[in-house]
Amino acid sequence: MFDKEMTEKNSVAPGHNACSGCGLVLAARLVLNAAGKDIIVTTATGCLEVTTTNYPHSAWRVPWIHSLFENSSAVASGIEAALKAQGKADKIKVISQGGDGATADIGMMCLSGMFERGHDILYVCYDNEAYMNTGIQRSSLTPFDASTSTTPFGKYSFGNPTNKKDMPAIAAAHHIPYIATASVAYPQDIEKKVKKALQIKGPKYLQLHAPCPLGWGFKTAYSIKIAKLAVQTGLYPLFEMENGVITSRKKLARVLPVEAYLKEQTRFKHLFVSEDGKKELERIQAMANENIKKFGLA
Amino acid sequence: MQTTKTLYGEPGSSVQNKTGSWRTERPVFLHKTCTDCFLCVLVCPDGVVFGSNKIYDVDLDYCKGCGICAEECPVKDIVMEREVK
Ligand SMILES: Cc1ncc(C[n+]2csc(CCOP(=O)(O)OP(=O)(O)O)c2C)c(N)n1
Ligand code: SF4
Ligand code: SF4
Ligand SMILES: [Mg+2]
Numbered sequence: 037m038f039d040k041e042m043t044e045k046n047s048v049a050p051g052h053n054a055c056s057g058c059g060l061v062l063a064a065r066l067v068l069n070a071a072g073k074d075i076i077v078t079t080a081t082g083c084l085e086v087t088t089t090n091y092p093h094s095a096w097r098v099p100w101i102h103s104l105f106e107n108s109s110a111v112a113s114g115i116e117a118a119l120k121a122q123g124k125a126d127k128i129k130v131i132s133q134g135g136d137g138a139t140a141d142i143g144m145m146c147l148s149g150m151f152e153r154g155h156d157i158l159y160v161c162y163d164n165e166a167y168m169n170t171g172i173q174r175s176s177l178t179p180f181d182a183s184t185s186t187t188p189f190g191k192y193s194f195g196n197p198t199n200k201k202d203m204p205a206i207a208a209a210h211h212i213p214y215i216a217t218a219s220v221a222y223p224q225d226i227e228k229k230v231k232k233a234l235q236i237k238g239p240k241y242l243q244l245h246a247p248c249p250l251g252w253g254f255k256t257a258y259s260i261k262i263a264k265l266a267v268q269t270g271l272y273p274l275f276e277m278e279n280g281v282i283t284s285r286k287k288l289a290r291v292l293p294v295e296a297y298l299k300e301q302t303r304f305k306h307l308f309v310s311e312d313g314k315k316e317l318e319r320i321q322a323m324a325n326e327n328i329k330k331f332g333l334a
Numbered sequence: 335m336q337t338t339k340t341l342y343g344e345p346g347s348s349v350q351n352k353t354g355s356w357r358t359e360r361p362v363f364l365h366k367t368c369t370d371c372f373l374c375v376l377v378c379p380d381g382v383v384f385g386s387n388k389i390y391d392v393d394l395d396y397c398k399g400c401g402i403c404a405e406e407c408p409v410k411d412i413v414m415e416r417e418v419k
Contacts, residue, residue: 040384040393042384042385043381043382043383043384043393044346046381048381049345049346049347049348049349049381050348050349050353050380050381050382050393050395050396051348051349051350051351051352051353051396052348052351052353052380053351053353054379054380056356056379056398056399056400057379057398057400057401057402058379059379061379061380062377062378062379062402065379065381066376088348089343090348090351091341091343092343092347093343093344093347093348093350093351094342094343094344094345094346094347094348095346095348096345096346097345097346098345220377223373223376223377224376249400255401256398256400256401256402257400257401257402257404257405257414258405259379259400259402260377260402260405260406261405261406
């Protein structure tokens, strides 16, 4: 079949206003296409919500609701409870989505509640590593030394002074059955993990690395390339954890130095101009080495 | 009494917003060395690459010209060309 109508199978329709080359909306399309049509989706405020629901239009071809920035997982919890009460919980799955800010900062309390109460929901965190929709402010998932509008580099600063919050470990502390990280660089892996997660009863956490050309500063064509480099340098380890045990990890055929990833992006370019910057690069390399050791990536 | 206005859009109604006008470059599918890997369909952020059996093409009504499909095509069977309107 050679037909434009083929694109109608996508659960996220075109015509949305996400930036050209947006990794976030790409990730969402891959997640929802993998999930099938028998789903109800909640989404927190952020680029994913704003760009797909330019009133009176909607890009969503599945039942979808937005309420607030902080409560995607609480709204999802209510929907799941209602489906259970109606005896429909086996047929209709609930997916709750949010950005890194929505997930690891403002929505943390609601998400912890969703995990703790044991709702049968797949929570997806689209990790573009800052508050993109309001102009690239840092979140607790912004990586060390990234320059953002609230952590600009300068004479006295190399950018974000804190390390990325370990969200999968926080999810794991709730003893939920399934936790995974994924990346837009590996679309088939996303599909596999979403399908698997939806087969598992209980709360699931999926964190997806989704490059933002605007906020990170790179050519729109490089979203996949950059995402791949994050994985290949060990800075974004991809793994699955089932019932507290790591059951799979993406092994790296060839480990690249962190510079290969960092030098492609404006948000890290200040690390490459001074002698002191070299020390920062060493610190970031040490973080990658630590990941490689911890997850057994090499 | 005034009835409450609905705050929803029809499913998929964003298709009325033709984002193809954003483009400064367009992907051209050469149909020469394609190996049917399907990557171009998977990696398009806007989901507007379609086709099968080594013949793929793009819906230019929506393609924003980001260049990801061309960048990721492993056999360089997609090239970006400057948009002429
Ligand atoms: C309670 C509240 N505070 C602040 C905002 C403003 N706001 C809207 S989106 C956003 C940032 C979203 O960041 P993130 O969750 O990482 O999603 P992204 O846009 O990066 O995908 C903020 C601060 C809001 N809508 N509600
Ligand atoms: S700012 Fe970034 S995350 Fe938001 S729509 Fe643009 S590319 Fe996507
Ligand atoms: S240039 Fe970008 S928007 Fe256009 S078809 Fe290729 S990947 Fe899709
Ligand atoms: Mg974000």
